[in-house]
Amino acid sequence: MKKWCLFLSLLIVALILTACGEPFLSTMKPAGEVAEKQFDLLLLSTGIMVLVVVVVVIIYLIVLIRFRRKRVGEDKIPKQIEGSHKLEFIWTVIPIVLLLILAVPTLLQTFELGNVSGKEKVDKDGNRENLVVNVRANLYWWEFEYPDLGIVTSQDLVVPTDERVYFNLIASDVKHSFWVPAAGGKMDTNTDNENYFYLQFDSEKADEAGNLFYGKCAELCGPSHAYMDFKVKAVPRSEFDEWVKAMQNFEETEPTTAVAQQGKEIFENSCIGCHAVTPDNSTPANARIAPNLADFGNRTTVAGILPYTKENIKKWIQNPGDIKPGNLMYDSENFSDEELDALAEYLMSLKAQN
Amino acid sequence: MSSIAVKKGFASTVWEYLTTVDHKKIAHLYLGAGGFFFLLGGIEAMFIRIQLMKPQNNFVNEQLFNEIMTMHGTTMIFLAAMPLLFAFMNAVVPLQIGARDVAFPFLNALGFWLFFWGGIFLNLSWFLGGAPDAGWTSYASLSLRSEGHGIDFYTLGIQISGFGTLMSGINFLATIITMRAPGMSFMRMPLFTWTTFIASSLILMAFPPLTISIFFLMFDRLFGSAFFDVTMGGNTIIWEHFFWIFGHPEVYILILPAFGIFSEIIPTFSRKRLFGYSSMVFATILIGFLGFMVWAHHMFTTGLGNVANAIFAVATMAIAVPTGIKIFNWLFTMWGGSIKISVPMLYALGFIPSFVMGGVTGVMQAAAPLDYQLHDTYFIVAHFHYVIIGGVVFAILAATHFYWPKMFGKMLSEKLGYVTFAFFFVGFHMTFFVQHFLGLMGMPRRVATFLPNQGFDLYNFISSMGAFFMAIGVIVLLVNVVVTSLKKERVGNDPWQDGRTMEWALSSPPVYYNFKQIPLVRGQDTWWIEKMEGKDELTPSEPLQDIHMPNNSIIPFFIALGLFIAAFGAMYNPLNSVGDGHPMGTVVLILGLALMFGSMLVRSIRDDLGYYIPKEDIENDAKGGKVS
Numbered sequence: 001m002k003k004w005c006l007f008l009s010l011l012i013v014a015l016i017l018t019a020c021g022e023p024f025l026s027t028m029k030p031a032g033e034v035a036e037k038q039f040d041l042l043l044l045s046t047g048i049m050v051l052v053v054v055v056v057v058i059i060y061l062i063v064l065i066r067f068r069r070k071r072v073g074e075d076k077i078p079k080q081i082e083g084s085h086k087l088e089f090i091w092t093v094i095p096i097v098l099l100l101i102l103a104v105p106t107l108l109q110t111f112e113l114g115n116v117s118g119k120e121k122v123d124k125d126g127n128r129e130n131l132v133v134n135v136r137a138n139l140y141w142w143e144f145e146y147p148d149l150g151i152v153t154s155q156d157l158v159v160p161t162d163e164r165v166y167f168n169l170i171a172s173d174v175k176h177s178f179w180v181p182a183a184g185g186k187m188d189t190n191t192d193n194e195n196y197f198y199l200q201f202d203s204e205k206a207d208e209a210g211n212l213f214y215g216k217c218a219e220l221c222g223p224s225h226a227y228m229d230f231k232v233k234a235v236p237r238s239e240f241d242e243w244v245k246a247m248q249n250f251e252e253t254e255p256t257t258a259v260a261q262q263g264k265e266i267f268e269n270s271c272i273g274c275h276a277v278t279p280d281n282s283t284p285a286n287a288r289i290a291p292n293l294a295d296f297g298n299r300t301t302v303a304g305i306l307p308y309t310k311e312n313i314k315k316w317i318q319n320p321g322d323i324k325p326g327n328l329m330y331d332s333e334n335f336s337d338e339e340l341d342a343l344a345e346y347l348m349s350l351k352a353q354n
Numbered sequence: 355m356s357s358i359a360v361k362k363g364f365a366s367t368v369w370e371y372l373t374t375v376d377h378k379k380i381a382h383l384y385l386g387a388g389g390f391f392f393l394l395g396g397i398e399a400m401f402i403r404i405q406l407m408k409p410q411n412n413f414v415n416e417q418l419f420n421e422i423m424t425m426h427g428t429t430m431i432f433l434a435a436m437p438l439l440f441a442f443m444n445a446v447v448p449l450q451i452g453a454r455d456v457a458f459p460f461l462n463a464l465g466f467w468l469f470f471w472g473g474i475f476l477n478l479s480w481f482l483g484g485a486p487d488a489g490w491t492s493y494a495s496l497s498l499r500s501e502g503h504g505i506d507f508y509t510l511g512i513q514i515s516g517f518g519t520l521m522s523g524i525n526f527l528a529t530i531i532t533m534r535a536p537g538m539s540f541m542r543m544p545l546f547t548w549t550t551f552i553a554s555s556l557i558l559m560a561f562p563p564l565t566i567s568i569f570f571l572m573f574d575r576l577f578g579s580a581f582f583d584v585t586m587g588g589n590t591i592i593w594e595h596f597f598w599i600f601g602h603p604e605v606y607i608l609i610l611p612a613f614g615i616f617s618e619i620i621p622t623f624s625r626k627r628l629f630g631y632s633s634m635v636f637a638t639i640l641i642g643f644l645g646f647m648v649w650a651h652h653m654f655t656t657g658l659g660n661v662a663n664a665i666f667a668v669a670t671m672a673i674a675v676p677t678g679i680k681i682f683n684w685l686f687t688m689w690g691g692s693i694k695i696s697v698p699m700l701y702a703l704g705f706i707p708s709f710v711m712g713g714v715t716g717v718m719q720a721a722a723p724l725d726y727q728l729h730d731t732y733f734i735v736a737h738f739h740y741v742i743i744g745g746v747v748f749a750i751l752a753a754t755h756f757y758w759p760k761m762f763g764k765m766l767s768e769k770l771g772y773v774t775f776a777f778f779f780v781g782f783h784m785t786f787f788v789q790h791f792l793g794l795m796g797m798p799r800r801v802a803t804f805l806p807n808q809g810f811d812l813y814n815f816i817s818s819m820g821a822f823f824m825a826i827g828v829i830v831l832l833v834n835v836v837v838t839s840l841k842k843e844r845v846g847n848d849p850w851q852d853g854r855t856m857e858w859a860l861s862s863p864p865v866y867y868n869f870k871q872i873p874l875v876r877g878q879d880t881w882w883i884e885k886m887e888g889k890d891e892l893t894p895s896e897p898l899q900d901i902h903m904p905n906n907s908i909i910p911f912f913i914a915l916g917l918f919i920a921a922f923g924a925m926y927n928p929l930n931s932v933g934d935g936h937p938m939g940t941v942v943l944i945l946g947l948a949l950m951f952g953s954m955l956v957r958s959i960r961d962d963l964g965y966y967i968p969k970e971d972i973e974n975d976a977k978g979g980k981v982s
Contacts, residue, residue, distance in 0.1 A: 025809070026795045223417045229805075
């Protein structure tokens, strides 16, 4: 029995050593200052806790070896000991000391990571120094608005590396939670009020992760909770600026092919009531009831989860309810294959940059 | 009621159980019903693990998964763990303090039937349009949006069974305060009685917030109020506070009696008194007190602000200190003892390292900034299963083996017990240890499935395999119970030989009035003291005299049934938010309430003074046959 346990625990240790998760997703591959601080706290607390476990296990094993009835004799009545003030004092004080060691960095980090005053910092012209993004969580999609830049996008969050990005978080239907594990802990998007926090993406780590981090919804929000993913494109500042410029100067290009032209017509008859195809934030948030599709041609995924292919786009348009049950678009539609082709081609042509 | 043992027919046995107010029979009812719900919750757990065995599995669909996951949590907490603990409290606490029953036997029966009908009501949702699907926490924004009646089954079912729990809690408080035998001072009470006492006071203070918040949610959904509707000026964060002001003490309501059970088992099988009894008592009280100070650690990411997070982080860490005291006291109880590894002791030995692991991950989560990463991930799932299975379920399984002879007069098979333990213990660690890493690797909890290529596949597969081991363990336990029930061999008063507290001085099972004469308690570990002085029964504190006993009653059953019927009426009332209301709903609501209040009225106006067992009958029992 015990040998089995030992074997099993060795196997488990081996498993731990070989896998710490993926660089684009794992909290154990921290990709920015916030995640790093949290990872340090993980290491510190794990260290303290392993120490505690080791002490307990040592006493436990000694007890089990020395005081078995077989060893001490079948009829022996042990001495009935009431307790020991000295021992009890020791195992009250040592844990307190250990907890204090953990409590100090915990408190420091709580205030450090919760300090969002940088959000309000302005330069001498009155412009904000740091990038601020409004995150709005919806039944099963994410909207990212850059209030100072006048841009709205959805599903793919684009951020510059090596600087703090501040987030204002809110949900428009039920509570969700905004989480980019590799970059830092989560923050809930409440329906009642805005929450604030910041993240930072390290350029080197972003390179390792292919400049694309996975984001997740961490709060149960309905049947498609598991599918409420988003992606974070972390790019150098210069690239980010180019993207911003392209988005700000976004002009709807006329479709180049006849098929795309047909798609545009269908779109304008069926979809435009909910989906915008320009990235400006002139409409108020509560009127933006569906994901903004302006830069759809550069999306990394379809609906946040499927590989970006024409087939998947068609599948989504026809039967979104199969892919994300409970979504608010519709369960299924009756587009002909030709219409689906046209729509997909049109959507894939929507690009701010090439 | 006759004191002579007669072979009873099936119908009369059923009637006996429907009307019983005897704490020992109510313990059987709790064990049976709690065990049934435990199996149900276990089957739901297996569905979850089968679904998550591989990426993008389609064993159950997303909606059904949410329902199964919600019902697994709700069932295990409210309908399995708590009732099973109540089973042992009922079976043992009155015996441990030298009482003939609990303070309010009628209320005890009512508490059981409320729990029972509440649980049945909740589970009928499977057949009536779908189970609740917003998690056992049922956060308001999601639960208000949930379609169908699932959440209504949750609010009404939990409300009814919650009333039962509250009554049982009050009953145990009254019992322990007022019914202790002469000489049984508070600081001589066995630890299981102490932890029952503290857990009951937690119930007294934690269940009202739950009742209120569920009442609000029920009115939001059924009668058009807007306590949690943000668009109408409501606030969903209030629900979170309410729920966790209940929810955190709830985990201590579960774990404290578990600590109590192990504090009985470890001294018994070490043949040594509990090390540091008084510090154990104070640690229990302190855990109970601190348990109310830490609820917001479930809400670190809700956005309460830095100061709130900092305070609750430190308060949470503080709980580790009294818990650590307990662990070391148990270890040093064994130190210098004479350890016999019977099945209950084996569970206690499995409990110590497992629970320590669950405890330390709890401290890690107390570090608020770290919890921003851990919150709502599989790390949390791993943590609370380590404390709830490694603590509470191990305690329940240990107590099942430990107290089975006292409750039923027969010994569960030790051999099959070892098999169950082996499968359950290995399966448990296999299932949940890897989940820590899944959480750290970025897997959120409560996901109906996961996509491939995220590094989650292998660990989820290992986890699911572990679940099968646990299931095998439980099946072997069931076999054990059946085999044991068929056995004829009966056990004596002290089947483990080393019993220390008063229940082991009585026959197994004890006569229905428990004590021929109320005992005189001459110190802690009363029965051990008597044994060491060579006596084979307790010292009586009173002359042999007539014993006053309460009459059986069917009224508790009907009070609870009335509330059960009324709940259906409330759910289908014309104002409900689902829109399938019917005027008949109101009628059923009124009829159900009429049955409930009518039953109460009958109870109030009819004098039921109980009856006396004549002295001669008791002497006769003592000489002659044993009575169950």
